[in-house]
Amino acid sequence: MQFENNLEFAQKLDQKDPLHQMRNEFHIPQQSDGNDEIYLCGNSLGLQPKRTEKYLNYELSQWQKYAVKGHFSGDFPWMPYHEFLSQGFANLVGANTKEVVAMNSLTANLHFMMVSFYRPTPTRHKILIEDHAFPSDHYAVESQIKYHGFDPQESMLLIKPREGEEAIRPEDILKLIEQEGESIALIMLPGVQYYTGQVFDMAAITQAGQDKGCYVGFDLAHAAGNIPMKLHDWNVDFACWCSYKYLNSGPGSVAGCFVHQKHHKNKDLPRFAGWWGHNQSTRFKMENTFDPMESTEAWQLSNPPILSLAAIRASLDTIEQAGGISELAKKSKTLTDYLRFLLTEELGDDIKILTPTEDGAYGCQLSLTVDTHGLDGKTVFERIEAAGVTGDWRYPNVIRIAPVPLYNTFEDCYRFVHILKQSLQQ
Numbered sequence: 001m002q003f004e005n006n007l008e009f010a011q012k013l014d015q016k017d018p019l020h021q022m023r024n025e026f027h028i029p030q031q032s033d034g035n036d037e038i039y040l041c042g043n044s045l046g047l048q049p050k051r052t053e054k055y056l057n058y059e060l061s062q063w064q065k066y067a068v069k070g071h072f073s074g075d076f077p078w079m080p081y082h083e084f085l086s087q088g089f090a091n092l093v094g095a096n097t098k099e100v101v102a103m104n105s106l107t108a109n110l111h112f113m114m115v116s117f118y119r120p121t122p123t124r125h126k127i128l129i130e131d132h133a134f135p136s137d138h139y140a141v142e143s144q145i146k147y148h149g150f151d152p153q154e155s156m157l158l159i160k161p162r163e164g165e166e167a168i169r170p171e172d173i174l175k176l177i178e179q180e181g182e183s184i185a186l187i188m189l190p191g192v193q194y195y196t197g198q199v200f201d202m203a204a205i206t207q208a209g210q211d212k213g214c215y216v217g218f219d220l221a222h223a224a225g226n227i228p229m230k231l232h233d234w235n236v237d238f239a240c241w242c243s244y245k246y247l248n249s250g251p252g253s254v255a256g257c258f259v260h261q262k263h264h265k266n267k268d269l270p271r272f273a274g275w276w277g278h279n280q281s282t283r284f285k286m287e288n289t290f291d292p293m294e295s296t297e298a299w300q301l302s303n304p305p306i307l308s309l310a311a312i313r314a315s316l317d318t319i320e321q322a323g324g325i326s327e328l329a330k331k332s333k334t335l336t337d338y339l340r341f342l343l344t345e346e347l348g349d350d351i352k353i354l355t356p357t358e359d360g361a362y363g364c365q366l367s368l369t370v371d372t373h374g375l376d377g378k379t380v381f382e383r384i385e386a387a388g389v390t391g392d393w394r395y396p397n398v399i400r401i402a403p404v405p406l407y408n409t410f411e412d413c414y415r416f417v418h419i420l421k422q423s424l425q426q
């Protein structure tokens with residue numbers, strides 16, 4: 001599409017946008033002057049869908065009216081509540097409904113997945129992650145390695161971008177797997193890198209890793225609700241994601257987990273078990289022989305927090321109303337491309353975009369460094385915030401900007417770029 005750098009053009013794109021009405025399904029934070037904030041931070045905390053309040057209130061009233069009987073009464077009984085989220089999660093990550101479950105939090109799920117899929121031996125003991133992994137992932141991996149009595153210095157294999165580059169070249173990942181694969185027990189990479197916004201080629205990484213006998217899992221914190229995926233077809237072993245970023249389910253809301261169907265019947269796979277993973281039909285006999293469900297539900301430990309699951313259900317219904325992840329991805333590409341076009345037109349060399357440009361190598365987010373004009377990035381960031389933009393600042397000098405197709409507009413992108421330009425003046 002031929003883009004134009006003017007407000008009328010941005011507004012015209014909004015008028016033509018089939019998802020434009022979806023913005024009305026969300027609470028948009030207000031500035032002190034009553035105008036909408038330019039909220040470009042949905043990669044950190046997604047906005048609240050309007051229906052969330054209704055879904056939560058429904059569960060509060062079920063609890064008021066029925067108390068313990070709420071487990072079996074009403075339209076959404078608590079006992080099987082996580083099942084009401086399965087189709088929505090399955091659609092987002094490209095799985096069947098038995099392969100996904102809502103449980104725990106993201107980092108907790110990474111640990112539980114490593115309990116099952118990190119089985120180090122003296123010859124195959126490494127975990128491949130990226131050098132710039134989200135700290136929580138780094139700590140989780142490091143502590144798992146130590147827990148098994150190995151030395152992170154030797155067992156943690158960190159992949160870095162080439163000198164002077166920001167994104168990791170896809171061929172470098174495959175080459176490292178080819179070279180080191182025999183000693184790698186587990187490959188755990190992001191679907192979308194949180195800092196640069198780079199999308200990893202999950203299909204190719206999975207294939208390359210499994211060809212070498214490694215398990216392959218992904219952290220989808222920045223991928224779920226951002227890009228379409230096909231975890232089942234790609235034969236990914238496991239994946240975990242949180243639900244409060246692009247999935248708009250509220251701060252700290254329950255996370256998602258995928259385990260490929262091929263592992264469901266394997267009773268030898270070690271796991272840390274809890275009663276909610278026990279066969280549903282006999283769970284309440286309260287017997288001592290653990291009989292795992294033949295699905296990813298087998299990894300559940302506890303009965304889940306229903307209020308949080310209700311917020312996820314509200315979010316998944318909102319995404320469904322928009323036509324699902326494929327519709328979101330279509331708009332997302334145009335929206336992000338438009339943002340990149342405006343940044344390049346208006347700011348040229350004053351700003352560097354770390355996010356790759358190749359088709360399929362980026363989603364909703366552009367990561368910018370602004371260390372020009374003798375201003376440091378943090379000062380610029382404070383100025384844009386004061387002007388009504390909510391973005392995300394990452395030490396040492398990156399501003400992450402995420403135009404989210406569910407509720408952001410082309411006009412948001414236009415206004416943001418002009419505010420940023422102003423903020424770069426001395």
Ligand SMILES: *Cc1c(COP(=O)(O)O)cnc(C)c1O
Nearest residue numbers: 105106107134136194219221242
């Ligand atoms: C957001 C994010 C987390 C956060 O972990 P929690 O357990 O949900 O607090 C972890 N890893 C990545 C890659 C993230 O983007």
